[in-house]
Amino acid sequence: MQANIHDESVRHDLITMLPRLKRFADVLVGEKRAGKALLRRALLRILTDQHRHQRGTPLDRWAFAEIYRLWLSELRNHSDPLRQAKASERDFEQLFPKDQEAAFDVLTANFLEHLPPQQRSTLLLVYGEGFDYEDAGRVLDTNPDTIQARLILATATLANRLGSASPTQAQASAAIENTSKSQDDTNDRAQ
């Protein structure tokens, strides 16, 4: 009886967070269709394995982490994970609804599209979800320092692109960005 009540509670909580989970899956994958498919598989896994959810751990953090874990494990099994992880510009732009009153921010969308999925997800979790660095690190299976480094890199790079940075800073940030991308690629290969 208790288990049933808990099951229902998990389902109801998942329902209320579906838009957030969908956004996370979409941003991680970089496109809507694959994001939806990933989320469906992840939800199935979450519901099947919900006994693994430790009470006291916020369900949203756990659900985000499950989506990320599933994405990563599927990516590792892919023959060309780096290529697989790249989103096309057109697919990525589909993430932004075109019927919103707010103008579509091409520059930011383009910037996000070209980030590695982990960096995109980091930005989403901290700036979109309001997670602190520790929680974001738990979701993405990394430490808070890495989360902070990703945020600094991404924000600084976007700021440079907005044209407000001095040329020296822009060059420095570009160098950092390239170094970090290489590191991310190396990490992906290692994983």
Place this chain on the structure above:
Amino acid sequence: MTELSDELLVAYVDGQLVRDQTRAVDKVLEQDDVIARRVDALKEAHARLESAFEAILAGEVVEVLAAPMLPPRIERQRGDGLGRVGLTVVGIGLALAALVGGYGWPLITPDRTALRQPALASGRQPVAAATPAPKVVPAPITATTWQEQVLRAQALLFGGVEVGLEGQGNLDLVAFQLAQAIRPAVKLPDLQPQGFKFVRARLLRFGDTPLAQILYLGAEGALLAVYAMRGSGDGEPAFRQAGAIGSVSWSDDGIAYLLIGEEDETALFRLAEKIKHEPAAPGQPALAPAPRSEPRPELSQVPAEPGAPASYPVIRGSAPTSRTTPPN
């Protein structure tokens, strides 16, 4: 020029610095234009990222409203189709919340509706001038946040306000309970001929007023919901759209109805017409597969009776169609 790293400035912009550090950066900003410009750029970058994620979320809400994603509830010993319906209901619920949230209960506040002629708007042949045209209300997603929409749905569907209807297999009993809770004239429509199988009925609450929710499942899994609540007077059908989900609302015999589904406007109007001509709930012979001497025509195929006053027009069909008497 003061040397401050991006690391420090991003932490400043993100509000991650302790108070003393923040004050120190504030002082530097007052004196150093270069650093101040850099901080402005970082703030703009931060704001743009937040806005981008907000925009994506807004799109997700509409999408989730239209196509619920949770897999069906694992069946426990229920063979009534409830498990199959599962949380698909939530999509309808969220749409209901979106529709109700933006306009109040549709037929309680008829003055807020803007009218347009669907036949003209869709380029179809206009119906007879004497025929009251259905009202079609463009219903944009309102400026509420997704959290507010979900909250409304939660309050309607899960918030401890539900009164279960016992014996869902006994449709006479269900109809009786609905009639008691809403009004004797409330209908428990049989939409089997239209391809929608009755799944269940529930009593919810909209404020202090009982709200009946009757769910149907289409052949391909499409969910249809009929909501009924005490209203006043009669009102012509009006169409609204929330994301991919459409609705038709009308009132009849002092009861306000709201029909919601992923059907198009024409199909929903047909179903609304069918429901409008249903007999009232108590003693619902139609819910059992009633023997009929001849096949029942589809609504769009019902021929118009010359001179007969129409309750409201069928929009799509080979000819303008109206009917005053129930088909049964």
